[in-house]
Amino acid sequence: MKKLIAMMAVGLWLASPLVASDPSPLRTLMTGDESRGWEGVGRLNIGAGGLCTGAMIGENLVLTAAHCMFDKTTGERVQPKDIQFLAGWRNGRASAYRGVRRAVVHPDFTFSGDDKAARVVNDLAVLELDQPIRKSSVKPFAIHSRPRKGAEVGVVSYAHDRAESPALQEMCKVLARQSGALVLSCSVDFGSSGAPVFVVQDGKPAIVSVISAKAMVRNIPVSLGTSLEKPLADLMDMLANGDGVFARVQPVSRPPVSNFGTGAAGPGGAKFLRP
Template sequence: MMRRVFEAALAAMALCAPLILPAVTWAEPRDSSGLRRLDTIEAGRGWEAVGRLDRWGEGFCTGALIAPDLVLTAAHCLFDRNTHAKIDPTSVEFLAGWRNGRASAYRTVKRAIVHPDYVFDGELSAARVRNDLALLQLDRPIRNTTVLPFETDRRPNKGAEVGVVSYAHDRDNAPSLQEVCGVMSRQSGVLVLSCDVDYGSSGAPVFSFEHDMPRIVSVVSAKARVNGEEVSLGVSLDKELALLRAQVEDAAGVRSMPTGVGRVQVGGPRNNTGAKFIRN
């Protein structure tokens, strides 16, 4: 059975005020599987390219390797939530496959490339979730045969089964896998997911299992509440990731849009979603 109206109140993991999204058709949540801790070598095999992001020895977000020197995460992870200022990316360390006090590889971040349309302290809107994407360029590539970068894929359809690997605040000593959760809705570049996330899960990769190997199809931006049920909100990759990759390749254009590339539209026009936003 399909429901038509949902209200998403964004939690403070990414946004600081409630967000009411317009009426859409969304799929009933699938019976999501429970979390499985990947706290042994055997359980964590194949997931080593998911890592914890640390500052001064403390985990604060999740990221995933998509190239030997590139980590995909959420843009809001790179901003101080109190001052709204961008943090020094060189203070961030990527701990690939972090588990029980050890990582498969340790790398510091050399450069952070945030989506050009992302504004951390701007007007609260669905665009902040839709553009909540960043790439971290590592100081050195990871050339470890056990830490293999993940491929990315197109955004999943409504009703598709996906999974999430993350380091939430109450389980940040090892990654946890939720292998089956569902895509409840796709709206203006934002995915509404039935996946279980919490603080520290920001930037976590959302995987599709349609191919022989898991592929990243989204990044966790926030948790929300829909009709009393907790859900998560994910970013669609599509052209947005290609835009960030282009900026990585253009060292002189890290702070500006690449020549000839306008503001990319994903999932339909962005000028008016019909959303109503409420501030505290």
């Protein structure tokens, strides 16, 4: 992952004008018409005040970031009963409300440790809802293969300062791919963890990654996404085999935010934050 950081610093220095100007602005989805087709993205309420973003990949399955399933202060896993999925949450109402029966994180994900940047590679979790969501307006998303460098992607996310309606960034770019992670020009903030990264195929969005962290490289904001291919296959196997249930009880008191390093990024360096 040190190679990833170095590559980001050099590559973004060379391409900084493109990174600064190319992504489209965030657009808040305020109305039913604006939100149509995105109802499968929802807000995750976690414990006493935690906030993340999740997206449906099945009638009873939600994809999000693994670190959302941990209490930032204690490091304890959050019990499934303390998690609620609000599909299409907008202006005080959701298209569907569901609890969580099971939650699995990737077995190679470590919430604490020295190599914090490397955690991005396995920062993936799947939640099994207590009841399926079967509504014509709320559709799960397909999964697509990892996009190439330079590909155009989009993100739908909630955040701490826009927690009441989702925001859509229709176009940002894959700046680099390395070691199971994607470096993106997409705009994210605290609460955006777990947000789906999309490509559009034949007019339909498909998920290619999940937001894990945001970073500053030479004062250029970027985001880091987890590649889905192998980590998601591992999680689906765990669900099928009944593995991975979160057992320890600790409520999360606030949205998960974790420093990936401290201090300003120096030449060739990066500062990482969990959104």
